[in-house]
Amino acid sequence: MAAALSIYAVNKVCRRAVADPAFADALRDDADAALRAAAPPLSERERELLLAGDVGALGRLGANFFLLHQLARIEVCGLTLPLYAERIRAEYASERAQWASERAATEG
Amino acid sequence: MATIVGALGIPHNPFTALAIHRGDASGDDSKRLYGELAQQLEAMRADTIVVFTTDHYNLFFELCVPIFCVGVAESTAGPSDYPMLPRFEPAVDAELAAAIQESVVAEDFDVARSQEFEVDHTILAPLGVISPEMEHAIVPFWLSTSMRPLPAARRCHALGHALRRAIEQSPLERRVVVAASGAFSFEVGGPRMSEESHVGVPAPDWAIRVTELLAAGDVAALVSETTSDQLAAAGNASGEILNWIAMLGAFDPAPAGFVEAQRAEGHAYAAWQLH
Numbered sequence: 001m002a003a004a005l006s007i008y009a010v011n012k013v014c015r016r017a018v019a020d021p022a023f024a025d026a027l028r029d030d031a032d033a034a035l036r037a038a039a040p041p042l043s044e045r046e047r048e049l050l051l052a053g054d055v056g057a058l059g060r061l062g063a064n065f066f067l068l069h070q071l072a073r074i075e076v077c078g079l080t081l082p083l084y085a086e087r088i089r090a091e092y093a094s095e096r097a098q099w100a101s102e103r104a105a106t107e108g
Numbered sequence: 109m110a111t112i113v114g115a116l117g118i119p120h121n122p123f124t125a126l127a128i129h130r131g132d133a134s135g136d137d138s139k140r141l142y143g144e145l146a147q148q149l150e151a152m153r154a155d156t157i158v159v160f161t162t163d164h165y166n167l168f169f170e171l172c173v174p175i176f177c178v179g180v181a182e183s184t185a186g187p188s189d190y191p192m193l194p195r196f197e198p199a200v201d202a203e204l205a206a207a208i209q210e211s212v213v214a215e216d217f218d219v220a221r222s223q224e225f226e227v228d229h230t231i232l233a234p235l236g237v238i239s240p241e242m243e244h245a246i247v248p249f250w251l252s253t254s255m256r257p258l259p260a261a262r263r264c265h266a267l268g269h270a271l272r273r274a275i276e277q278s279p280l281e282r283r284v285v286v287a288a289s290g291a292f293s294f295e296v297g298g299p300r301m302s303e304e305s306h307v308g309v310p311a312p313d314w315a316i317r318v319t320e321l322l323a324a325g326d327v328a329a330l331v332s333e334t335t336s337d338q339l340a341a342a343g344n345a346s347g348e349i350l351n352w353i354a355m356l357g358a359f360d361p362a363p364a365g366f367v368e369a370q371r372a373e374g375h376a377y378a379a380w381q382l383h
Contacts (some may be wrong), residue, residue: 008170015169018189059299065344066254067165069297069306084297085306092299099300099310099341106313 007062009040013050014067017076027076053078056091110204110275110282112359114152116145117322117352117378118234119370120161120289122190125233129194137370141377142237144366148379149238154285156201158208158247158271159231160351161289162254164189166228174220175259176267179248180205181223187233188226194240196232201245204280208247211274217267222250230289244285251354253290253347261334264350265327268357275358283383288355290348292318293374298344309374311342316369318349319376325363327356343374 013035016023026034035047042050049057055068065088071077072084089096119138127135128142149157166189168174185197212219227248235242249271251264259267268286275284293311295301302308309315321330331353339346359382367378 011170015165019166064165064170064255065298066296072297072306081306085301088297088299088301088306089303095299 006043006046009038009042010046010050010058010061011064011067012040013038013042014064014070018070018074024074024076031077050077053083054087055079055084056087059088059091110278110280110284111383112272112275112286113154113283113381113383114148114285115355115359115380115382116149116157116285116287117355117364117367117376118145118238118287118289119291119373119375119377120230120233121291121373121375122187122193122229122233125193125229125237126190128237139237141368141370142234144368145377145379146238148366148381149285151381152285153283154244155282156204156245156247157235157285157287158204158249158275159287159289160249160251160354161227161230162252162345162348162351163250164228164230164254167222167225167250170255173252173255174250175252176217177220177222177250178205178209179222179225179227179250180209181225184225184227184246184248186227186231187229189228190233193229193233194236196236196240196242198227198232198235198242199245201247201282204245204275204278204282204284205247207278207280208249208271208274211277212267212270215270215273217270234289249354251350253350254345258336258339258347259350261331261350261353264354265331265357268354271354272358286355286358288351290351291315291345291373291375292349292352293342294345294348295343296345300343308343309372311338311346312371312374314338314342314346315374315376316371318352319367319369322352322364322367322376322378325361327353327361330356346374
């Protein structure tokens with residue numbers, strides 16, 4: 001339960017990044033400071049993953065992908081949309097292979 | 109007496125609308141299809157468009173998310189989320205919106221009310237192409253089709269029935285179009301994205317199946333086939349089909365007068381003339 005509540009803080013960072021230009025600027029100027037000031041507070045691990053742009057791990061923690069990809073759309077946390085997509089594909093490679101084989105079986 | 113005079117199913121990809129406004133060739137096929145819907149809408153001679161749609165975390169975010177919510181105000185503005193699109197300030201049919209909420213709540217649908225809101229691209233990207241003069245008042249009707257838990261398809265369909273009764277029992281003189289915004293299969297930013305970009309259409313066959321059911325007017329099959337497993341496989345925006353299912357509840361099942369899919373986009377354009 002605590003994890004579900006905590007990941008809300010990550011989603012809120014993503015939302016503020018696109019809805020609040022001052023916060024987006026703060027992320028660009030000093031991401032660590034901006035993330036330390038986030039409310040509700042991020043866990044240490046969430047803050048580290050955001051700083052690293054590790055969207056795959058954040059996705060595994062339950063972050064909302066629609067909100068998460070907005071970080072790449074506005075290019076903060078070292079992300080671009082192609083890099084974001086590459087990291088999500090890599091993290092979920094085994095599931096993607098499974099889904100592809102299921103689709104092939106259905107279509108076959 | 110208020111009357112439901114037609115129904116529309118409208119995709120809302122903001123980048124398609126942007127391409128059309130900019131005159132890019134990539135928007136040509138969608139421009140043709142929106143043009144079909146514009147002609148259909150003109151023939152309906154509507155006063156008000158009730159739009160079932162999905163807040164893309166712009167109004168409610170994850171802060172307080174109603175499963176169903178109607179917007180009651182004199183006017184609105186937007187799109188709130190894509191500043192590169194043209195900005196509009198459509199009128200809202202506050203009288204009808206309030207009457208709808210009162211009626212459906214009296215029928216045990218716990219529909220929330222928002223009285224101060226902008227609307228996002230899901231309404232104004234397509235309407236800005238179909239009806240850029242904004243000559244119709246709108247009533248935004250949000251369904252929570254993105255953030256789990258989603259309402260069940262049968263519940264959304266029943267909500268459409270309740271909307272129909274609300275409109276048909278209203279003494280207001282209105283010609284009302286019921287519209288649904290959204291796709292059938294689409295993934296944004298999630299693991300089911302394509303190999304080429306951060307979005308994708310994970311279940312194009314499902315999008316075609318939905319289109320066939322719309323063409324046949326087989327609403328019962330659509331409701332029963334729209335399961336949580338099907339929605340999970342069809343992408344994180346696929347719950348938008350629930351907007352269509354609510355819209356389909358507002359009139360007797362009938363083959364769409366116009367329907368055409370864009371398989372690669374995971375959606376379709378559709379219209380029903382009802383009076």
